Amino acid sequence: MKYIYPKLLALCLAIAVYCNNRSVSNYQQKHKVKDNCVLTVKRGAFHFDSFEVTKNKIRYSPTTSSQIEHHNYKETFLDTLSTLGFFKKVEAEGFWNLSEKYSSTSSCKSELKVTLTINKRSKTVICEDYENNCPELIKYIDKKVVELEGNRLDRVFVPG
Numbered sequence: 001m002k003y004i005y006p007k008l009l010a011l012c013l014a015i016a017v018y019c020n021n022r023s024v025s026n027y028q029q030k031h032k033v034k035d036n037c038v039l040t041v042k043r044g045a046f047h048f049d050s051f052e053v054t055k056n057k058i059r060y061s062p063t064t065s066s067q068i069e070h071h072n073y074k075e076t077f078l079d080t081l082s083t084l085g086f087f088k089k090v091e092a093e094g095f096w097n098l099s100e101k102y103s104s105t106s107s108c109k110s111e112l113k114v115t116l117t118i119n120k121r122s123k124t125v126i127c128e129d130y131e132n133n134c135p136e137l138i139k140y141i142d143k144k145v146v147e148l149e150g151n152r153l154d155r156v157f158v159p160g
Contacts, residue, residue, distance in 0.1 A: 037087045037118050041145045044111030045132075051145045055087075056080045060149050078148060085102065086144060093137045096123060102138075104129035114141055 039053040048063040060074045096117055100123070110130040116123055127134035130142070 016080070032091075037084065037114075039087065039090070039145070040113075040115040040117075041142060042113040043142070044113075051099070051149060053078075053083065053086075053145060053148065055083050058145070058148050061104075074149070076148075076150060083148075085150075087116075088117065090141060093117070093140075095125070095137060096121075098123075098125050098135055098137065100125060100132050102127045102135065104133050106132055112138060112142060114138055 037055050037104055040050060041053075042050040050061045051059070052059040058076050058078055060076075062072065102125070104127075106129050112127045112130045112134065114125050114127075125135075125138060127138055130139070
């Protein structure tokens with residue numbers, strides 16, 4: 001089949017491809033900003049380690065003096081949909097409404113510091129004692145992050 005205007009057809013095809021690619025990149029740029037979610041959990045007492053959860057990755061960082069088997073820096077890739085669901089659940093349960101600090105009068109403290117950053121909004125909640133006077137949402141976040149990391153780095157409770 002012979003086209004009457006092959007140059008015109010090629011020009012129209014090139015313009016269509018350009019417009020299609022431009023709209024895809026604009027869409028990706030708009031939605032990239034919305035997916036900027038970071039959750040940082042820092043544990044004190046006998047742990048002194050931290051976890052950083054992003055939409056597709058979790059990083060575990062122990063203290064430099066730790067020599068225990070599973071206490072090495074580790075990065076694990078996660079399922080993006082389940083992680084974004086976790087972020088939405090934390091928001092829906094009222095993370096933004098929590099107080100910034102939960103104090104404790106006990107002598108044996110196990111500090112827990114949780115920082116949530118979504119887009120440019122950020123909040124840090126500090127619990128001086130994980131066992132006493134710590135909201136259930138913060139305890140849930142700690143357990144879920146340890147579960148996502150996968151090395152069973154559960155809390156150590158020492159009587160005292």
